Amino acid sequence: MTSKQAGVLSAALLTAALTVGAGAKADDDTIKVGILHSLSGTMAISETTLKDVMLLLIEQQNAKGGVLGKQLEPVVVDPASDWPLFAEKARELISVHEVAATFGCWTSVSRKSVLPVFEELNSILFYPVQYEGEESSRNVFYTGAAPNQQAIPAVDYLMEQEGVERWVLAGTDYVYPRTTNKILEQYLKDQGVAAEDIMINYTPFGHSDWQTIVSDISAFGSGGKKTAVVSTINGDANVPFYKELGNQGISAEDIPVVAFSVGEEELAGLDTEPLVGHLAAWNYFMSVESDINDEFIEAWHAFTGDEDRVTNDPMEAHFIGFNMWVKAVEAAGTTDPDAVIDAMVGVAVPNLSGGYASMGANHHITKPVLIGEIQDDGQFDIVFETPGLVLGDEWSDYLPDSRALISDWREPLACGNFNVETGKCGGQGA
Amino acid sequence: MRLIRLLRFCAALLALCAPSTALAEEHPLRGQINALAEGGFDHVETIVGDLAATGDPSVVPTLEALGEGDLFYRKDDGLVVIAAKAPGRKYTLSDPLTDEALGEVKRSAVKKIKVNNKLRRAIKAALGGLTLRSPDAATRAAAAEAVFKARDADAIDALDAALAAETDSGVRALMTEARAAAVLGSDLSDDDKLAAVDVLLARGDQEAVAVLASVATGTGPLAAAASDAVTAINNSLALWDGAQSVWYGLSLGSVLLLAAIGLAITFGVMGVINMAHGEMVMLGAYTTFVVQEIIRTSAPELFDYSLAIALPLAFFVAGAAGFAIERGIIRFLYGRPLETLLATWGLSLILQQAVRTIFGPTNREVGNPSFMSGAFELGQITITYNRLWIFIFALIVFALLLLLLRVTSFGLQMRAVTQNRAMAAAMGIRTPWVDALTFALGSGIAGIAGVALSQIDNVSPNLGQSYIIDSFMVVVFGGVGNLWGTLLGALSLGVVNKFLEPYAGAVLGKVLVLVFIILFIQQRPRGMFALKGRSVET
Numbered sequence: 001m002t003s004k005q006a007g008v009l010s011a012a013l014l015t016a017a018l019t020v021g022a023g024a025k026a027d028d029d030t031i032k033v034g035i036l037h038s039l040s041g042t043m044a045i046s047e048t049t050l051k052d053v054m055l056l057l058i059e060q061q062n063a064k065g066g067v068l069g070k071q072l073e074p075v076v077v078d079p080a081s082d083w084p085l086f087a088e089k090a091r092e093l094i095s096v097h098e099v100a101a102t103f104g105c106w107t108s109v110s111r112k113s114v115l116p117v118f119e120e121l122n123s124i125l126f127y128p129v130q131y132e133g134e135e136s137s138r139n140v141f142y143t144g145a146a147p148n149q150q151a152i153p154a155v156d157y158l159m160e161q162e163g164v165e166r167w168v169l170a171g172t173d174y175v176y177p178r179t180t181n182k183i184l185e186q187y188l189k190d191q192g193v194a195a196e197d198i199m200i201n202y203t204p205f206g207h208s209d210w211q212t213i214v215s216d217i218s219a220f221g222s223g224g225k226k227t228a229v230v231s232t233i234n235g236d237a238n239v240p241f242y243k244e245l246g247n248q249g250i251s252a253e254d255i256p257v258v259a260f261s262v263g264e265e266e267l268a269g270l271d272t273e274p275l276v277g278h279l280a281a282w283n284y285f286m287s288v289e290s291d292i293n294d295e296f297i298e299a300w301h302a303f304t305g306d307e308d309r310v311t312n313d314p315m316e317a318h319f320i321g322f323n324m325w326v327k328a329v330e331a332a333g334t335t336d337p338d339a340v341i342d343a344m345v346g347v348a349v350p351n352l353s354g355g356y357a358s359m360g361a362n363h364h365i366t367k368p369v370l371i372g373e374i375q376d377d378g379q380f381d382i383v384f385e386t387p388g389l390v391l392g393d394e395w396s397d398y399l400p401d402s403r404a405l406i407s408d409w410r411e412p413l414a415c416g417n418f419n420v421e422t423g424k425c426g427g428q429g430a
Numbered sequence: 431m432r433l434i435r436l437l438r439f440c441a442a443l444l445a446l447c448a449p450s451t452a453l454a455e456e457h458p459l460r461g462q463i464n465a466l467a468e469g470g471f472d473h474v475e476t477i478v479g480d481l482a483a484t485g486d487p488s489v490v491p492t493l494e495a496l497g498e499g500d501l502f503y504r505k506d507d508g509l510v511v512i513a514a515k516a517p518g519r520k521y522t523l524s525d526p527l528t529d530e531a532l533g534e535v536k537r538s539a540v541k542k543i544k545v546n547n548k549l550r551r552a553i554k555a556a557l558g559g560l561t562l563r564s565p566d567a568a569t570r571a572a573a574a575e576a577v578f579k580a581r582d583a584d585a586i587d588a589l590d591a592a593l594a595a596e597t598d599s600g601v602r603a604l605m606t607e608a609r610a611a612a613v614l615g616s617d618l619s620d621d622d623k624l625a626a627v628d629v630l631l632a633r634g635d636q637e638a639v640a641v642l643a644s645v646a647t648g649t650g651p652l653a654a655a656a657s658d659a660v661t662a663i664n665n666s667l668a669l670w671d672g673a674q675s676v677w678y679g680l681s682l683g684s685v686l687l688l689a690a691i692g693l694a695i696t697f698g699v700m701g702v703i704n705m706a707h708g709e710m711v712m713l714g715a716y717t718t719f720v721v722q723e724i725i726r727t728s729a730p731e732l733f734d735y736s737l738a739i740a741l742p743l744a745f746f747v748a749g750a751a752g753f754a755i756e757r758g759i760i761r762f763l764y765g766r767p768l769e770t771l772l773a774t775w776g777l778s779l780i781l782q783q784a785v786r787t788i789f790g791p792t793n794r795e796v797g798n799p800s801f802m803s804g805a806f807e808l809g810q811i812t813i814t815y816n817r818l819w820i821f822i823f824a825l826i827v828f829a830l831l832l833l834l835l836r837v838t839s840f841g842l843q844m845r846a847v848t849q850n851r852a853m854a855a856a857m858g859i860r861t862p863w864v865d866a867l868t869f870a871l872g873s874g875i876a877g878i879a880g881v882a883l884s885q886i887d888n889v890s891p892n893l894g895q896s897y898i899i900d901s902f903m904v905v906v907f908g909g910v911g912n913l914w915g916t917l918l919g920a921l922s923l924g925v926v927n928k929f930l931e932p933y934a935g936a937v938l939g940k941v942l943v944l945v946f947i948i949l950f951i952q953q954r955p956r957g958m959f960a961l962k963g964r965s966v967e968t
Contacts, residue, residue, distance in 0.1 A: 039791075040782075040783050040786065044786060045793065048790075161471075161548060162548055173937045204940060206892070208888075211681065212675070213936065216932065219636055222639060223640060224639075236888045239793060248805055248814060249804070252550070253547050253551045266793075268793065268795070271798070276499070277546075277547045373547070381499075381544055383544065383546045
């Protein structure tokens with residue numbers, strides 16, 4: 001027993017020495033960047049790719065000479081799809097590893113779980129995934145789409161181009177679909193769609209038996225009016241959903257499905273032949289035609305050593321977020337969070353679709369909205385693109401609670417939920 | 431290239447001044463077809479309409495290719511071509527009008543003519559009108575369906591002509607229905623429309639309702655007849671709905687049965703709380719993936735047999751894993767359920783992460799063989815082939831397992847060991863050996879279930895996790911240690927779930943089922959079919 005205890009003790013000492021050594025090294029010649037994505041558990045399917053893309057971006061930046069003359073050093077932790085663990089790992093990144101900024105999270109619940117940590121320890125988080133909005137934090141930069149950058153243009157497209165009059169809002173039962181559907185329902189009603197022409201349906205995570213729901217949708221769609229499905233179905237549940245659609249013979253010409261969570265990565269596990277014509281709304285597709293996108297895809301294939309790996313929208317969000325951070329750090333001349341947060345607003349960097357993304361005062365970015373149709377090779381054909389860029393709207397105009405709220409982190413306002421009706425800062429709907 | 435340009439120019443000139451003397455080499459529709467390369471969706475849609483209006487069957491390949499997304503144009507001369515993928519990032523080109531091969535080009539030399547859903551609908555309707563007289567009965571039937579959906583009054587003449595020539599009674603019925611749908615959208619007399627309402631009433635499905643609903647509004651005898659027909663069809667559809675729910679329930683039940691039946695052996699018969707059961711299912715699914723991957727690369731013609739090849743392999747792989755688990759871990763933990771639970775739980779995490787490391791965290795594509803794709807209509811119920819096969823397969827697996835337990839000597843030994851271990855050992859049965867084989871059998875069956883589940887669910891490292899709770903639920907509900915209980919438990923839970931779903935929603939439906947099971951277990955702690963006898967007490 002004593003020898004075992006001694007072993008544990010020396011191991012602990014060794015770890016401590018290593019940690020101290022690493023910490024001391026960081027102060028000297030590297031800047032640490034935290035990567036907080038699940039590498040195990042249910043979300044690993046989506047988040048592992050984002051970890052890889054961050055490693056690629058950091059490698060590229062180091063090859064260009066790093067930032068402020070220092071090399072960047074990635075610190076990868078695995079929060080294992082466990083929401084409380086996200087908060088612990090975030091604390092570890094900031095307090096123990098002293099990272100200058102963190103890139104991470106996928107689900108809204110994981111972001112909500114780390115939010116207090118980033119605010120308490122005053123550090124920076126870049127969040128790369130489309131989300132439901134209704135949030136604005138001084139310490140978080142939202143590089144994914146807000147509902148007005150994805151959901152609403154998609155609905156507009158279906159209304160105008162496909163003449164859709166009946167709507168099925170189908171989603172997984174958690175905060176992102178529920179909030180998005182609330183916004184969409186209000187938006188559709190404002191556009192004159194009657195309540196009986198909207199069907200809302202929620203399913204549990206990982207739902208795999210879609211027979212009843214698909215036949216309900218097909219019954220709902222046979223009322224003589226053109227029908228479309230707006231899907232906020234998350235992750236794994238999409239594959240059986242699309243398989244069932246294909247098997248029951250519902251093609252995109254009959255009832256098109258527009259999805260906000262289905263990208264190239266999700267389609268990789270699927271035979272897309274029966275899905276041709278179903279839609280997805282994103283701000284980036286791998287099939288975007290631009291030189292910068294070709295370069296990025298080439299670098300990605302070289303980095304992963306796999307010609308079949310696809311790129312997707314959240315990867316582009318990290319690409320934009322990381323380049324923005326680099327630019328802001330160089331403008332501020334330091335990695336001090338307060339200076340960088342101030343320098344971030346107004347920073348503009350190229351996006352992968354051949355334009356520019358700039359950071360707004362509400363910590364959301366400008367994006368083009370693209371609508372793509374699924375092709376038989378698992379890629380998307382872009383059938384629509386917004387004429388200009390759209391800035392993310394954090395507090396939706398279509399929800400009564402948040403209609404009056406705006407966010408502006410610049411001085412002198414410096415407020416994430418300013419109520420323009422009462423003229424006061426604070427509290428949702430206050 | 432210049433020659434073609436010249437020819438196009440000549441053709442255009444000739445078409446202008448002397449259409450009857452078109453050049454022998456050049457097709458009169460070439461100009462219109464090449465115009466597909468320019469402009470947006472609306473422009474292309476107009477041309478599709480124009481091409482359809484020519485009634486010339488030679489445009490059919492062009493329209494088909496456009497709808498399939500195989501129509502491209504050459505960047506250097508704007509010639510519209512059909513392109514098929516060729517190895518080495520190249521395309522093989524052919525002429526859409528003459529079917530003449532135009533050689534291979536690099537992918538960057540051609541550009542795809544984009545289509546969207548609206549355009550695809552227009553193309554289908556146009557093709558429907560053009561292929562109504564096709565020599566192939568299936569093509570004619572598809573054409574009639576397309577015309578039915580388009581409800582285009584202009585198609586009536588074409589349908590009348592096609593009907594006069596039609597010999598196949600099935601296609602004839604479809605064409606009559608398509609004509610009825612077109613008549614309701616036309617400005618023909620009310621008498622014609624009333625006859626059309628009767629035709630659609632006889633069709634009696636949701637699509638008929640959709641057509642009828644469009645004329646059911648307003649007043650007059652036509653609207654009244656249409657709304658009566660809508661009510662009549664809806665009433666009969668409601669009955670079919672009930673039958674459909676039963677089928678869906680049985681199908682869900684068969685999936686539950688497959689997932690749970692292995693557990694009925696390891697947990698039900700042996701009493702081992704095996705949390706890694708789901709991962710055995712996952713191993714089976716990944717075995718299917720590997721088999722299909724090998725077939726894809728080395729023998730694509732065997733693809734339809736991939737599942738038959740995967741079945742014994744999955745049984746062997748999962749069974750071997752189960753054998754190793756029993757010998758390596760579980761045999762040291764008999765009689766300590768809590769430790770077994772924790773150890774197998776840990777094991778399930780290890781297996782998941784191992785698969786994630788080897789195959790990657792993303793979903794893997796497992797294809798449906800052709801006999802498992804698609805659906806057929808039984809009355810007004812849509813039955814998909816994959817669900818039907820899985821249902822049959824689940825029953826076969828159940829029957830085989832029952833036979834194994836009842837009539838083989840291994841089954842006899844297994845039952846002897848579970849009922850009275852000491853006595854069985856005294857009779858000369860090597861009980862540890864039987865334990866290991868029983869566990870391997872349960873795991874192997876889980877592997878077989880994985881082959882079936884790979885057809886309807888994701889093949890990802892999380893596959894097993896989503897079934898483990900349901901499996902335990904079924905086994906406990908049906909009665910621990912009783913195979914018949916597992917069968918009835920799975921099927922009844924499936925049916926109850928599917929009847930609740932339309933009213934309560936999928937989320938609440940599942941909650942209600944769980945509440946029901948809790949109440950049921952409180953009343954009958956040993957499940958539906960309690961096992962009686964000595965083994966219960968040990």
